[in-house]
Amino acid sequence: MRRDGRLGIGIIGAGRVGPVVGAALGGAGHAIVGITSGSDDERVAAVLPGVPVLDVLEVIRRSELVIIAVPHDELAGLVSGLADLGAWQVGQLLLHTDAAYGTDVLAPAASRGAIPLAVHPALAFTGTSMDLRSLAHSYAAVTAPAPVLPIAQALAVELGCEPVVVAEADRPxxxxxxxxxxxxxxxxxxxxxxxxxxxxxxxxxxxxxxxxxxxxxxxxxxxxxxxxxxxxxxxxxxxxx
Structure with missing residues (x-):
């Protein structure tokens, strides 16, 4: 974490959720260092103007916090595949936004020293800046190991949400x-x-x-x-x- 408390945040997943979550955290004072390409780069650019589009490995290399916002069926394979490549960094925060998973799905990255967090804003995302207003009236399910649970809760608050702790076993x-x-x-x-x-x-x-x-x-x-x-x-x- 930087001395001023800001994080360099990279986003893997350019669908409806990732860019909006990035924009919300950017609005809270963090630096968005990159996002992977998606099917609608123009929409992403409207939500995250000036943020570079990078490949996955470069997003991870530049980031202190990596947000993974990909479809449910892709999450486990992506995390383990990147672990096999040695992409995850010791002490790097790794947060996914999937509703059904806690942090067990991030175990391959955690075994390489990454810090696993699960934060799911309970919102029907449109993928546009309109979601930023909706986040301010939403809740977020938060799951994380006890020592780093306050970090996950703080990130939920910075999104504009009220954090609610959901146990690993209760995520399904x-x-x-x-x-x-x-x-x-x-x-x-x-x-x-x-x-x-x-x-x-x-x-x-x-x-x-x-x-x-x-x-x-x-x-x-x-x-x-x-x-x-x-x-x-x-x-x-x-x-x-």
């Missing part, structure tokens, strides 16, 4: 919960907007916006410390006279 359940919430929400919105369009309602998405937001807010306030809500509670049984 955490990821499943988020997947259910996301898939269910998307499915219901698609069905509802389609029916409204058939009914001739203009701008069905806008028409439903206030209703959906207020309904979700009400459901979340009821969930609180009382536990999960029965998704069928309050619905009319179509077979009930």
């Amino acid at each position: 359940a955490y990821a499943e919960a988020l997947e259910i919430a996301t898939a269910f929400s998307q499915s219901i919105v698609r069905q509802s907007t389609s029916l409204l369009a058939e009914a001739g309602v203009p701008n069905p998405g806008r028409f439903l916006s206030s209703l959906i937001h207020s309904t979700v807010d009400h459901a979340l306030s009821e969930a609180g410390p009382m536990g999960p809500i029965d998704p069928l509670d309050g619905l009319i049984d179509p077979l009930d006279g």
Whole structure:
């Protein structure tokens, strides 16, 4: 870590998450030293203007903190493959953003002296600067070995999120919960907007916006410390006279 507390941060993964996480940490005062190429370099350049596009090994070589934001199925192989190449550096912070993994997936890098961290912002990313505002109202699941847990929590705070510690063994359940919430929400919105369009309602998405937001807010306030809500509670049984 630099004397002024700033980190040189490199990003592996130029999808929707990596550039936004980099921009948020850059806004917190860290230096973004490079990012790997992706399928939409123009979008990445808009989120991270002036940040050089580098190959993976060069990103790692320049970085004190490496953020890996790649698809779930690619993470384990990438980490172990780079370990085989001797890419990871002793004392280098290594953070991934995958919901389902804790830090065990980073074990090949940790065996080479890297410091493993898992921070997942609970947000549906668009990959644009709009996400930076959303991060300020989000939570982040944090998993890390006890001695370095405060580092992971501090990075979550610098993203704008409130950190919530999730144990290694609980990461799969955490990821499943988020997947259910996301898939269910998307499915219901698609069905509802389609029916409204058939009914001739203009701008069905806008028409439903206030209703959906207020309904979700009400459901979340009821969930609180009382536990999960029965998704069928309050619905009319179509077979009930």
